[in-house]
Amino acid sequence: MTRYLLRRTAFGFLVVAIVFTTVFVLLNYFGDPAVTTLGPNASPEQILEFKERKGLNEPVAKQLLSYLGVIPCIRKDANAYHPDPEKRGYCGVLQGDFGESYLHHEPVADVIAWRLPRTVLLGVMALIVELFFGIGAGILAALRRGKTEDHLVMFGTYLGVSLPTYVTGPLALLVFCYLLGWFPVGGYGATPLEHIKHGIMPALVLGIAGTATYARVMRGEVIEAMRQDYIRTARAKGLPEHQVVFRHGVRNALLPAATMIGLSLPGLVSGAIITEKIFAWPGLGALTIEAIHSLDSPTVLAVTLLFAVMVQIGNLLADIGVALLDPRIRLES
DSSP states (O other), X not given: OHXXXXXXXXHHHHHHHHHHHHHHHHHHHSOOHHHHHHOTTOOHHHHHHHHHHHTTTSOHHHHHHHHHTSSOXXXXXXXXXXXXXXXXXXXXXXXXXXXXXXXXXXXXHXXXXXXXXXXXXXXXXXXXXXXXXXXXXXXHHHHTTTSHHHHHHHHHHHHHHHSOHHHHHHHHIIIIIIISOOSOSSSOOSSHHXXXXXXXXXXXXXXXHHHHHHHXXXXXXXXXHTXXXXXXXXXXXXXXXXXXXXIIIIHHHHHHHHHHHHHTHHHHHHHHHHHHHHTTOOSHHHHHHHHHHTTOHHHHHHHHHHHHHHHHHHHHHHHHXXXXXXXXXXXXX
């Protein structure tokens, strides 16, 4: 187990490094944060001063190493900067310094810390929606294979995987929030209960595609599990049908669902970027769109790094969960 965890952690670190480096290079070669931040009326002197203060006039490789905290700080707005290179300290990711947001004019870590719990809440609610409705619908369709319930579930899954968030979001906002008034139009609320109430509709929209995927996978897995020899053996022993179905059939069919929990994190993250914007949810998704639109490089890089790490952690937890659910799986092999 320990060797497997170390190997997976090293691989995840490599993936995060590649993703982060790619985004860093793209941000530096496509677009000018100084012009975007200061506006079209900024003078060349103002633009030059901004680049010198943020270290944007240095080579890209040097900017990357300084941002990571590998070499001394090149940003003049950082506490670690000193005019004398020999006395200059380090400022970067390894020191917990993600820079200052060009858009919000405060440390990026503070901006993310305020929005991260909101995105986590929305993601958890969406995951609950996916697991509850997706697994339940998949089991129902498998047990009622070929019947009306099965056809309705499969038709719903086709719609769920076909309709993107930017279509289902505005439709849900129009019907359930504006016309029917069942849910708040948008925002976050002021109390924990209001947070959950405001998050129900965004979570349902965010979880549609995942619910459809879980339902289709669970239907196939339950059908396959119910054909196995151990199911016939359990029935031959005289076990009640509900124990045969749920204790033996459904339990073994849950293994792919456990794997999908980790694999669904990228979908929740990418979907949240659009969903949060539609429902005015003040999370990392809306922050990402704002940062990209304004070329707020420090914020985009920090959010990219955070999302990449979250995805790798989710994949690792999924592998561990499968091994715990199925004793036949040995991670070392």
